[in-house]
Amino acid sequence: MVTGIGVVAPNGLGTERYWAATLRGDSGIGRITRFDPSGYASSLAGEIKDFDPARELPSRLLPQTDHMTRLALVAAEEALADAGADPRTMPDFAAGVVTAASAGGFDFGQRELAALWSKGGAHVSAYQSFAWFYPVNSGQISIRHGMRGPGGALVAEQAGGLDAVAKARRHVRDGTPLMLTGGVDGSLCPWGWLCMTRSGGLTTRTDPRRAYLPFSPGASGYVPGEGGALLVLEDPEAAAERGAPQVYGRIAGYAATFDPRPGSGREPGLRRALRLALDDAGIGPKDVDVVFADAMGVPALDAVETKVLAAEFGPRGVPVTAPKTMTGRLLAGGASLDLAAALLSLRDQVVPPTVHVDGGAVPDTLDLVVGAPRPASLRHALVLARGHGGFNSAMVVSGRD
Incomplete structure (x- = not known):
């Protein structure tokens, strides 16, 4: 079960600020301010602009952390506080961390490579040895909070945010009382931006x-962004025993697939991931009350997702939403932020809107929630995510029984 949520997003720093902005339809997308994007083909991103790491984190952490990791540390702090959990007071190995990443600490890496090329190796920080690395968020979080249990990192771009939560669920099922999991990501620097724009x-x-x-x-x-969400997953009995202040819901089902080779003639793996996740949750398509779509924004890929949803749920068979239109696609942080939004939707019985879209290209096929939040009776939410290169993940979250 999920007992804590921490959010860092372009339209709100902190879970409740993010959720209020999302329900209002406030977008955090704008022209990049962190560097001059005028020489690049794309210039828009979802930046987190109200974040002061010196105010949020101990000074000793600043020289050794990338911007992405600083955001992750703040999200972890909020999630654990929200759950009322302090891993440092728990037995050894009772709490662990699994996060997702897509590129690692690109901003930190760019600065150190610039120092290497312009000044020489003596001017490269020793922290470069780990600050750029994919598992760095898991490592820094576990060190700061004394979380010596299972740890890891997954790399599957957007889909990784769900994959990490699924791995954490397995650790809880195997006996670890508490896991912190999800994804916080971002590569909004010239080096990272060049890589993203080259994707097409x-x-x-x-x-x-x-x-x-x-x-x-x-x-x-699509528009990229930075940020994401971290969740506290707990064994139900352990959470009840320690008096967890709330339960947002439970991770009921999950599956991951990989697309076939381009040109093979085989269908993409998204539909199979969806079906397997529903099977894992023990529910059918009629039990799903809302879908948080991957919503790539690339017409051909949107068409694939539309076809899958129509085939599984029927034309306009289930409300579909994409609140990431307010944040951009947050790399490995995007799916875990959708997961947090799904849990908040279950809590408040409301579907957040997809902004800037007037009803969609296929209004007879998708019941896309646009314009304003939609009150609804919600029991089960489905979150879909696809990662660059063929990754597909699907996760079902259910409200409190």
Whole structure:
């Protein structure tokens, strides 16, 4: 079960700030301010602009951490506080950390490589040995909070945010009382931006209101962002014994698949992931009350997802939403943020809107929630995620029984 949530997002730092902004339809997407994007084909991103690491973290951590890791440390602090849990007071090995990443600490790495090329090896920080690395968020969180139980990191781009939570669920089922999991990511620096723009999936539009339009006739690609969410997963009995202040819901089902080789003629793996996740949860399509879509914003990939949803749920058979239109796609942090939004939807019995989209390219096929939040009776939510290169993940979250 999920007993704590920590969020760092472009439209809100902290879970409740993010959720209130999402229900209002407030977007955090705008022109990049961290560097001059004028020389690049794409210039929009979901930046977290109200974050002061010197105010949020001990000074000793600042020289050894990338911006991504600083965000992750803040999200971890909030999630554990929200759960009312202090791993340092728990028995050894009773708490662990599994996170997702896509590129590691690119901003830190760029600075140190620039120092190497311009000044020489003596000017490269010793912290470069780990600050760029994919598992660095798991490592720094576990050190700061004394979490000596199972640890790890998964790399599957957007899908990784669900994969990490699934791995943490396995550790809880195997006997670890508490796991901190999810993804916080970001590579908004010139080096990272060049890599993302080379993928060919980013929109080149400059109007934030018309840039990221999944399932829309005007879809032209997606907008990247930074941030994500971390969750506290606990064994139900252990959570009850220590008096956890709340339960948001439970991770009821999960599956992951990989797309076949391009040109093979075989269908993508998203539909199979969806079906397997429902099977794992012990529910059928009629039991799903809302879908948090992957919503790539690339017309061909949106068409694949639309076809899958229509085939499984029927035309307009289930409300579909993509609140990531307010944050951008947050790499490995995006799916875990959708997961947090799904849990908050179950808590408040409301579906957040997809902004800037007027109903979609296929209004007769998708019941896309647009314009305003939609009150609803919600028991089970399905979260879908696809990662660059063919990764597919699906996760079912259920409200408190």
